[in-house]
Amino acid sequence: MKNLLAKVEVLLGYFVGLLMFAIVADVSWQVVTRFVMSEPSSYTEEVARFLLIWIGLLGAAYAYRKHAHLGLDIVTRSLNAPTAAAVQKITDGVCLLFALAVMVVGGANLMLITLELDQISAALQIPIGFVYSVLPISGCLIMLFALERLLTPYTSLPENISTAEE
Template sequence: MLQRLLHHTDQLLKGLLILIVSTMVLNVLWQVATRFLLGSPSSWTEELARFLLIWLGLFGGSYAYRTHAHIGIDILTRKLRGTSQAIVTNLALVVVVLFALVVMVYGGSQLVLLTLELKQTSASLGIPVGYVYLALPVSGLMIAIYSLAQLFQPKLRAE
């Protein structure tokens, strides 16, 4: 069951990242076209590119964590063997889960709720800024799920 959940989460995340990058490419192309071909740059494209970059960074970080493509310092775990290596690896996973849940999920949720409560909107697009910040708790939840999966099923790897 955990394997299925992870597989579906991976597929959803891949699709979301493809959609974000595709939208960014089209957005930036439109911005360049309106600036240089039409002589009147679009007012909303820069803001959209910034928001998409935030989402790409957070969700891309979640995907990189899942596929072990992120930068990691493994000097200590490489030198250790057996039980010691497993303990340090598990401790690191617990720290990641705690950080993701406390800082990203809880703190990010508080930020989202606050900006939505204050009805803060973006300047050009006029969308609630809380929707932009929503990427923080969602990506934190994904990182926590991926860490817990590794913690409870160490042989479970990204496909």
């Protein structure tokens, strides 16, 4: 499982990087068309908005896997190593439940509702449900990464957690 998730992590990193390149190109094109050609492109703002949604959500899954996500370690820094590891497991369990309830179930419901209602984007004329599909995708990735953490024994704490015993 670790090998597969490591490959998923690499692919996810490249994909998020590709999306970041695309948003830079899109916004650059918007600047050129607006200020150089004096005729702003009609679709670039919407493309940038949708790319930002995908970058944010897939980037969150990638950051979670890399232990680079935002976290408050004020509590774990004051605990001994075994207690800090237990708190980390509880945190990972809460993250798994959040990803399941909010991102996978809620995101899938939102996606399906918008697809059923035939909501389409103004400029690109694509179904909004496709844009929202990143919610359950990202939620599934976070769940997989959280499950991996829960099933892996904590032999040492992640580098970003310091304990009171150090």
